[in-house]
Amino acid sequence: MLKKFLRCIAAGLLGLTLSLSVQAHGDHRHAPAAKVRIDLGASAAFDARSGDLWAVYKQGDHVMLTRSADAGRTWSEAQPVNPKPEKVAADGDARPKIALGSEGEIYVTWTTPLSKPYTGNVRFARSVDAGETFSEPVTVNADRQEITHRFDALAVDREGRIFVAWIDKRDLVAAKAAGNGAYRGAAVYYAVSDDRGASFRGDYKLADHSCECCRIGLYAAADGGVLAMWRHVFEPNVRDHALARMDASGAAGPVRRVTFDDWRIDACPHHGPSVVGDAKGTLHAVWFTAGDRHSGVYYGRLGEGAVDGLRRLGGDAAAHADIAAAGDRVAVAWKEFDGQRTQLRATVSDDGGRTWREHRLAATDGASGQPMVLEHEGRFHVFWHTRQAPLSVTAIP
């Protein structure tokens, strides 16, 4: 009788201990079997012909595509770009990309992380039937080592050729294998498609010694080719920015330094630039720096060996600016936490960046992605994917 009683107590105590230890796993408790949360890294692009606005974002192991016929007021039911699930990178500056072809073709890229940390492949899929169906995703980078091919950037040049650029560590890996531990940063590589995304040729190296973790800004130049701007690692560890032109032939133009903030650091800023050209061919850019000389988010025109018209945007918490241009007009937007809410702010110039008019566009009380400035029929819109207002689009007055 006593033995049975004691055994019951023991079992009961054990059961109690077990249930207590399960409750103590604070972070294990919430393993939602149900809804997969929408990630806040998203991109959007206008179809110049139809006026439709297309957007892509990550949800679980899928890149989702949705369309708005009313400049972002309402959106269609989202469809997966990749019906077969695969990992989609959404850390820091990573997000899926979208660009439109001249006949309304929809091009999408994303990075898929591989099993080793910091590794990835650049993925591409296209739709030539206005989003009804997508091609089976392909890996763009020809190099298939299990190394970094990440932070994909996508642009279509004036001839309709698709350029995909990314951050690549094959040169770092090769240097280490050869006993050279001094290779700084990573490299920028790119691939080109002449057939609307049916195939790609590459990989073409654009530059050695880029930063390892910041987004690349692309701009399709009026005279052909695509310009790339990225955070570089100048000797010995200066993380200012560089610019080079990707030619369709695979030839890389000279790399020139375009920002001069002298930010010396061995760190991951996760904070890349954007660049755009105006009607006169002047390049305008926005970037982040935290050096002794300058700290914050900045706008400037990329001159020879110097920045013209340097302006600090917002305050200490300004982040992730983007830029667009139309004719002589330049529009910049960024987000900024003010202690209570995240503000979406913009500034617009009608005279190529000499004078500016500020705007407060929106605010949110929760998490948000990086804003994108889009131009359509002479009007600027800011696409901003937030938890409270998903896929929001605000026209700049």
Place this chain on the structure above:
Amino acid sequence: MKAKRLLRNALLAAALVLYACTAVRAQDQLRPFNTNSLDAIVQQHAGKPFVLALWSIHCLPCREEMAYWNDLRRRYPQVPIVLVSTDLPEEWSDVRRFLSRYDPGPVERWAFADEYVERLRYAIDRKWHGELPRTYFYDANHVVQGRSGKLDIAWLTDWFNRHAK
């Protein structure tokens, strides 16, 4: 009767083994970091120097610092080291896997628990833009200095030498 007893003992043993295997060790637990967590951490270490290190599994220089923390924590046990991962709950199993692989030693382990990361960063330091690694050095009077980027081991050793009294 014998069979029943045997079954009960087997179940107890199995349950004990299961418990031992599934209970997360106290040191592997990640404490959720919210907007009031820094105050709690500072209070907890009142009157003592300590280090607050922000890092992420997505930050390569941060991985290289894990061995430093392990070494410093053991050499200067009087100076607590508080690691705060900026990775959100959906990545915490990867964070734990990373920490068991790159073992920073007997440090405190926290991780961002709120996806509104701007608000968390603001609560830590309004002048911090989110670059990693980001480390805060509190002296015994809690005068704090923040440094961005991977730290020089000589500088670190010097700081610990001077403040670990």
